[in-house]
Amino acid sequence: MKVTEHIKNANGKTQFSFEILPPLKGQHIQSIFGNIDPLMEFKPPFIDVTYHREEYVFKEVENGLLKKQVVKKRPGTVGICAAIQNKYGVDAIPHILCGGFSKEDTENFLIDLDFLGIDNVMALRGDAVKSETYFKPEKDGHAYANELVAQIEDLNKGIYLDEELLNSSKTDFCIGVGAYPEKHMEAPSLDSDIHFLKKKIKNGATYIVTQMFFDNQKYFDFVKKCRSEGITVPIIPGLKPIATKKQLNIIPHRFHVDLPEDLIIAIVKCKDNKQVREVGIEWCIEQSKALQKAGIPVLHYYSMGKSDNIRAIASALF
Ligand code: FAD
Numbered sequence: 485m486k487v488t489e490h491i492k493n494a495n496g497k498t499q500f501s502f503e504i505l506p507p508l509k510g511q512h513i514q515s516i517f518g519n520i521d522p523l524m525e526f527k528p529p530f531i532d533v534t535y536h537r538e539e540y541v542f543k544e545v546e547n548g549l550l551k552k553q554v555v556k557k558r559p560g561t562v563g564i565c566a567a568i569q570n571k572y573g574v575d576a577i578p579h580i581l582c583g584g585f586s587k588e589d590t591e592n593f594l595i596d597l598d599f600l601g602i603d604n605v606m607a608l609r610g611d612a613v614k615s616e617t618y619f620k621p622e623k624d625g626h627a628y629a630n631e632l633v634a635q636i637e638d639l640n641k642g643i644y645l646d647e648e649l650l651n652s653s654k655t656d657f658c659i660g661v662g663a664y665p666e667k668h669m670e671a672p673s674l675d676s677d678i679h680f681l682k683k684k685i686k687n688g689a690t691y692i693v694t695q696m697f698f699d700n701q702k703y704f705d706f707v708k709k710c711r712s713e714g715i716t717v718p719i720i721p722g723l724k725p726i727a728t729k730k731q732l733n734i735i736p737h738r739f740h741v742d743l744p745e746d747l748i749i750a751i752v753k754c755k756d757n758k759q760v761r762e763v764g765i766e767w768c769i770e771q772s773k774a775l776q777k778a779g780i781p782v783l784h785y786y787s788m789g790k791s792d793n794i795r796a797i798a799s800a801l802f
Contacts, residue, residue: 485575486658487604488690490529491718491781498776500802501720502785502794503532506560516564517571519791524572526798531568532606532693532784535561535579540615562593566600575604577660580636582626583610583619590626590635591645598655606660607632607689630683633659637688661689663719665697665706669740674706678713691717693784696724696735698767699744700774721775724786725793726764728757765793769800776801 490499502523507515520531536558542550565576580593597605609629612619621627626635638644642654661684664677671677681692692715697703707719726735726743732751735741747767754760772783783801785794 485529485603486690487530487575487577487660487782488658488718490575491691494529494781496779496781498780498801499529499782500526500785500798501528501530501532501782502787502791503534503722504564504787505534505789506536506558506564507789509555509557509559513560513564513567516567519787519789520568520572522791522795523787523798524574526802528574529782530575530577530604531572532577532579533561533564533568534558535581535608535610537581537584537610537613539613562596562600562602565597565602569601576602577604577606578602579606579608580632581608581610582621582629582632583613584622585626586622586624587626587635587645588624589622590632591639594636594639594655594657597657603656604658604660605636606662606693607636607684608662628680629661630680630687633661633684633687633689640688658691659689660691660693661685662695663692663706663710664695664740665702666695666741674709678710678715681710682713682715685715685717689717692719694719694722695741696722696739696786697741698726698747698771699742700771702742703775704778718781720782720784721780722784722786723768723771723775724788725761725768725797726751727761727790727793729754729760761793765796768793768797772797772801 504519538554538556541553541555543553545551561578565578568574568576607629626632636657636659639655640657642652644652663681667674668677703721750763751760754763775783787794
């Protein structure tokens with residue numbers, strides 16, 4: 485079922501969903517199931533699976549020379565989605581990127597998903613590869629997520645890249661896109677970012693999931709601004725409980741979000757990461773309760789491969 489249908493069918497009840505990462509190459513799929521199992525009692529209508537593009541690594545060869553190699557450290561997004569749908573009977577949402585994909589790769593990826601009975605996708609641009617400063621699209625790939633959304637929507641109309649294909653079948657993907665209550669790091673202003681977000685909706689996206697935020701007011705202000713710009717689709721908040729002291733610096737650096745002063749002070753006072761984890765869970769429960777009270781249709785948690793703290797939060801709410 486589509487995410488938009490799940491929201492409609494819930495009749496205003498707030499639902500619980502979460503995002504997982506494929507395991508590092510070499511690990512068994514059981515490591516994924518081990519994180520999903522404890523969360524199933526909260527009846528997620530859908531589970532997102534992130535996509536991780538290639539990275540460059542340098543391996544030492546003879547004479548101390550370095551050889552550049554392209555590796556995907558977390559492959560398996562599509563297989564994990566199929567396994568989730570098969571094992572749990574829950575909709576799995578693969579993330580699909582512009583980065584690393586030509587339009588032809590994208591089309592073939594979408595055909596695989598369609599054949600597997602996966603009818604939701606989260607369409608994203610992706611970041612620059614780790615060793616590069618700026619995002620570079622593939623030759624014959626998409627530069628922005630709104631172009632990727634347009635290609636998916638074309639396939640929903642039966643329009644394939646090869647215009648000579650006759651009687652081609654239509655896919656029926658529900659398309660989600662990302663958004664940033666505190667602005668995407670590259671956007672010159674929030675207004676400009678929302679302008680391009682609107683383009684993703686115009687091209688066919690029917691729901692939005694936000695970047696993590698730790699101050700609900702930022703989310704509420706963002707939703708208000710989107711609504712005033714004519715964006716009417718559901719805007720699902722993305723939430724993450726802080727779990728380590730290091731994340732005080734890593735999260736702002738990596739995700740370009742601010743942490744509220746009260747949260748920073750509470751974390752700094754912690755003696756160890758066990759205490760930080762408790763503070764993070766409590767903060768996230770309070771955030772979630774306020775969002776639930778405001779009638780938000782889905783609360784979406786970034787599990788980052790760990791389910792124990794997400795379980796503690798879900799137990800307090802769902
Ligand atoms: P876009 O919507 O393309 O926007 C990127 C930037 O370009 C923005 O600043 C925007 O304002 C600007 N822009 C857009 N269109 C235009 C245009 N036509 N002209 C000029 N400027 C334009 N990354 C992964 O690698 N794997 C994942 O699984 C993943 N999951 C994510 C899930 C969520 C919910 C979110 C919010 C992010 C996720 N990301 C993931 C990170 C994401 O790929 C990065 O944040 C990326 O830098 C931007 O992706 P986007 O789809 O928002 O890009």
